[in-house]
Amino acid sequence: MPAHWSELDLIKHFAGSCRIDKKQLIKGIGDDCAVLHPAGDEAWVLTTDMLVDTVHFDTSWHPAFQLGRKCLAVNLSDIAAMGATPHSVMLSVALPDTIETVWLEQWLQGLASMIDEFDCALIGGDTVRGAQLTISITALGTTARNRVILRSTAGPGDTIFVSGYLGSAAAGLLFCRDKAALPAVDEQLKAPFIKRHLDPSPDVFCGSLLAQSGLVTAMQDLSDGLATDLAHIAEQSHLAAIVDAERLPGHPDLAQVCRLLERSPIDLQVAGGDDYHLVFTVKRGAEQELIDYLARHDGPPIYKIGRTEPGSGVHLLHDGESSDIAFRGFQHHGND
Numbered sequence: 001m002p003a004h005w006s007e008l009d010l011i012k013h014f015a016g017s018c019r020i021d022k023k024q025l026i027k028g029i030g031d032d033c034a035v036l037h038p039a040g041d042e043a044w045v046l047t048t049d050m051l052v053d054t055v056h057f058d059t060s061w062h063p064a065f066q067l068g069r070k071c072l073a074v075n076l077s078d079i080a081a082m083g084a085t086p087h088s089v090m091l092s093v094a095l096p097d098t099i100e101t102v103w104l105e106q107w108l109q110g111l112a113s114m115i116d117e118f119d120c121a122l123i124g125g126d127t128v129r130g131a132q133l134t135i136s137i138t139a140l141g142t143t144a145r146n147r148v149i150l151r152s153t154a155g156p157g158d159t160i161f162v163s164g165y166l167g168s169a170a171a172g173l174l175f176c177r178d179k180a181a182l183p184a185v186d187e188q189l190k191a192p193f194i195k196r197h198l199d200p201s202p203d204v205f206c207g208s209l210l211a212q213s214g215l216v217t218a219m220q221d222l223s224d225g226l227a228t229d230l231a232h233i234a235e236q237s238h239l240a241a242i243v244d245a246e247r248l249p250g251h252p253d254l255a256q257v258c259r260l261l262e263r264s265p266i267d268l269q270v271a272g273g274d275d276y277h278l279v280f281t282v283k284r285g286a287e288q289e290l291i292d293y294l295a296r297h298d299g300p301p302i303y304k305i306g307r308t309e310p311g312s313g314v315h316l317l318h319d320g321e322s323s324d325i326a327f328r329g330f331q332h333h334g335n336d
């Protein structure tokens, strides 16, 4: 892979080299999922995510069962971001010879439990031998055509919300990765952070409620970190996103845990990645209506973190200063 190319450069190059439009394609490259309009009022959303050993997970600390669940969770999070309901999945794996049967069985049980939990079915895939354990899942979701939520449709003056705590998985990853280097930390204190890294639960129910409410203008899931993921909404909606650092929601123990890790909580919250919650925009004046709608439908709490305005970038307000953090989240290429 050419090291000087960023992930976005590569995607643009792929897109620029192939035909990318097609009848019945509502949205191709550029969102959490592609959107197809098969017939009638329905829309299909399709997404694929690849997980590679040592890049997305590390089998030395990731139990097989939880890894099986996470492989699907990251895809379902993209389906949630469109406001759709998961329907079916295709599984492609490259397995090295060193994989043990017991490990594979536990991994599969984890995957199967996630398939059951979200009422999906496994409908196909591909299986090959490979040097490095690689798992690629393609997921299909369905929704009503007029309920699909894109990244490109936020308006100026909208309010920005997230659907859960930020930074937990990033702290959990540090606990798992730097085990030897860290002083002994109370297991109970670490547990929720490590759980969020190992076994995130995608906000599928929340995403679907948000779309049903008719009050959400744009949405995206949080995989690379707010700095990058919100930048996609800002860029595609031709807006600036203004985020108030004090409003970023975190686990009640995040500050304490970050002191032990010697990391800034805000850094983990905006750039740590692996959150798998949703970031979305709501028309100004409709915030309370949305909160009431969620409460009426047993929805989860949501957290207001900022607003959009004319302009560009993602601006983090902290201690009276503003800094542009657009695309400062996790990147696979270009900033290693």
Ligand SMILES: Nc1ncnc2c1ncn2[C@@H]1O[C@H](COP(=O)(O)OP(=O)(O)OP(=O)(O)O)[C@@H](O)[C@H]1O
Residues within 6 Å of the ligand: 011, 014, 015, 028, 029, 030, 031, 032, 033, 034, 049, 078, 221, 223, 224
């Ligand atoms: N190799 C590729 N060929 C064609 N399109 C691609 C390729 N890689 C990514 N894309 C498309 O580019 C867009 C951004 O991809 P990306 O994987 O960054 O999605 P994301 O939702 O932003 O992140 P995540 O995968 O963490 O959810 C998507 O529309 C995706 O389908």
Ligand SMILES: Cc1ncc(C[n+]2csc(CCOP(=O)(O)O)c2C)c(N)n1
Residues within 6 Å of the ligand: 049, 050, 054, 055, 056, 057, 058, 173, 223, 224, 272, 273, 274, 330
């Ligand atoms: C062992 C290990 N090292 C680092 C990370 C962190 N990480 C890897 S990929 C990614 C963003 C989402 O990926 P993608 O953009 O491919 O969907 C993040 C935050 C991890 N989870 N495990």
Ligand SMILES: [Mg+2]
Residues within 6 Å of the ligand: 031, 032, 077, 078, 081, 220, 221, 222, 223
């Ligand atoms: Mg996504």
